[in-house]
Amino acid sequence: MTLTLHIDAHRWRAHQDAFQQQVSGLVPVAKGNGYGFRLGVLAAEADRLGAQTLAVGIAEEVQQVRAGGWHHDIVVLNPWRPFDGAASALLDDPKVITTVSRVEDLRALSQSHPRARVVVEIETAMHRHGLDPRQLTADTFGDLWFEGWAIHLPADGSLTEANRLAQTGLATRTGPVWVSHLSVDDYRSFAAGLDVPTFLRVGTRLWLGDKQAYRTTATVLDVHRIRKGHKLGYHGVAAPRDGWIVIVSGGTAHGVALAAPVPQRSWKQRGVTVAQGLLDAAGRTLSPYQIGGRKRAFAEPPHMHSSMVFVPGDDSHVKVGDEVPVTTRMTTATPDRITWH
Numbered sequence: 001m002t003l004t005l006h007i008d009a010h011r012w013r014a015h016q017d018a019f020q021q022q023v024s025g026l027v028p029v030a031k032g033n034g035y036g037f038r039l040g041v042l043a044a045e046a047d048r049l050g051a052q053t054l055a056v057g058i059a060e061e062v063q064q065v066r067a068g069g070w071h072h073d074i075v076v077l078n079p080w081r082p083f084d085g086a087a088s089a090l091l092d093d094p095k096v097i098t099t100v101s102r103v104e105d106l107r108a109l110s111q112s113h114p115r116a117r118v119v120v121e122i123e124t125a126m127h128r129h130g131l132d133p134r135q136l137t138a139d140t141f142g143d144l145w146f147e148g149w150a151i152h153l154p155a156d157g158s159l160t161e162a163n164r165l166a167q168t169g170l171a172t173r174t175g176p177v178w179v180s181h182l183s184v185d186d187y188r189s190f191a192a193g194l195d196v197p198t199f200l201r202v203g204t205r206l207w208l209g210d211k212q213a214y215r216t217t218a219t220v221l222d223v224h225r226i227r228k229g230h231k232l233g234y235h236g237v238a239a240p241r242d243g244w245i246v247i248v249s250g251g252t253a254h255g256v257a258l259a260a261p262v263p264q265r266s267w268k269q270r271g272v273t274v275a276q277g278l279l280d281a282a283g284r285t286l287s288p289y290q291i292g293g294r295k296r297a298f299a300e301p302p303h304m305h306s307s308m309v310f311v312p313g314d315d316s317h318v319k320v321g322d323e324v325p326v327t328t329r330m331t332t333a334t335p336d337r338i339t340w341h
C-alpha cells in the first residue's frame with residue numbers, strides 16, 4: 001500500500017555535485033520531512049558531498065541526521081529559547097552550533113553555558129528572528145565560542161541588504177558570515193567582498209533543483225464501476241456521471257494534496273486561487289493523481305492512507321496494481337518507500 005518516491009540517483013547526485021562546485025562554503029540543509037527524501041537520506045548525501053557542516057531546523061532533528069550517519073558539525077537554524085529543553089541539552093555538545101537571536105538569550109547563555117558554540121542571527125527584512133548587532137558589546141558574548149553571524153534573507157534576498165547587515169555585524173565583532181537565500185552569483189560577490197569565511201545554507205535548490213531527478217507514484221488498490229447518482233465514500237456523495245472510482249495509495253498521512261497558502265502577490269495568482277475555489281465549491285477538487293493521461297477529480301477528500309478518485313466514462317484506464325503518477329509537494333509529502341534507479 002505504498003506511495004513511492006523514485007530517485008534517479010545519477011541525475012540527482014549530478015545536480016548536487018554541480019551546485020556544490022559553484023558554491024564554496026555550501027552548508028546543506030536537512031530539516032522537516034527531509035524535503036521529501038527523509039533526513040537520514042539527506043545526511044548520507046551531505047556526507048557524500050564532503051560537506052563539513054550540516055544545518056537542521058530544530059534540536060530534535062540532530063539525532064535523526066546522526067542516525068543517518070552524520071558525524072561532523074551540525075548547526076541548528078531555529079534560534080535557541082530558554083524554554084527549549086531539547087536545544088538546551090545540545091549546548092554542551094562539541095559538534096553542535098546553536099543559533100542565538102536575542103540579546104537576553106546571548107547574555108543568559110554566556111552565563112549558563114560559557115563554552116557553547118553560537119552563531120548570532122541578525123534581523124533582516126524578513127523580520128522573523130534576529131537582533132541588531134549594535135545592541136551588543138564584547139561583554140554580551142562572554143567566553144562563548146563565537147562561530148559568526150547568520151543572515152536569513154527573504155526568498156529574493158538582495159546582495160545589498162546582505163552586505164549592509166554583514167558590515168553591521170562585523171563592525172561589532174569579526175567572524176564568519178552565514179547567509180541564506182542569495183543567488184549563486186550574489187553569494188559569490190558577497191563572499192569575494194569579505195575577508196572572513198562565508199557559508200551559504202541551501203535546501204530547496206540543492207535537493208529539489210532538478211525536478212527530473214525524482215518522481216512520485218501511487219499504486220492502484222481498487223477499481224469500481226459507478227453509475228451516475230449512486231452514492232459513494234464516507235459522505236455518501238452522488239457520482240456526477242457514469243464512470244469509475246479508482247482507489248489509489250496516498251492520503252492525509254502522506255501529506256498528499258495538502259496545499260500550503262500561496263503568497264498572492266499578483267492578480268494572476270488571485271485568479272488561479274478563485275478558480276480553484278469555484279472548483280472546490282462545486283465539489284470537484286482536482287486531485288494530484290494522473291490517470292489515463294490527465295489529473296482526475298477526487299471523489300471525496302483523501303483518507304488516511306488512500307484516496308478515492310473519479311474517472312468518468314467507460315474506460316477506467318487502470319487496473320489494480322498499476323502505478324500512476326502523483327504530483328506531490330515535496331516539503332509536505334512523506335513517501336512510504338524510496339526506490340533508487
Ligand SMILES: *Cc1c(COP(=O)(O)O)cnc(C)c1O
Pocket residue numbers: 029031077152179180181201202203204205
Ligand atoms: C530552511 C532554511 C534554509 C534553507 O531554505 P531553502 O529555501 O530550502 O533553501 C536556509 N536558512 C534558514 C535559516 C532556514 O530556516
